[in-house]
Amino acid sequence: MDELKKEIKEVIISSLDLEDVKAEDIVDSQPLFGEGLGLDSIDALELGVALKKKFGVKFSSENADNKKHFASVDALAEYIAAERAK
8 A cells, every 4th residue: 555655646746747745745644635735626637637547547526525535645545446446
């Protein structure tokens, strides 16, 4: 799971062009939006596309759980691991 979290962090950094952020700067449990990493809704769209390309997981705009899945790196890792297990 640690390797998956590292890959997710790298996707976040590369897809959103976060030049001053390193993977080790992102705390797994830190919120990705708001006061945490400070991402916004546009970032969420870009990140969703990048995660789909990298991991083959889909996010639907109608899915009420998206906010939960994008809460943190931990939450994204759990979702991706669960989707891969299907």
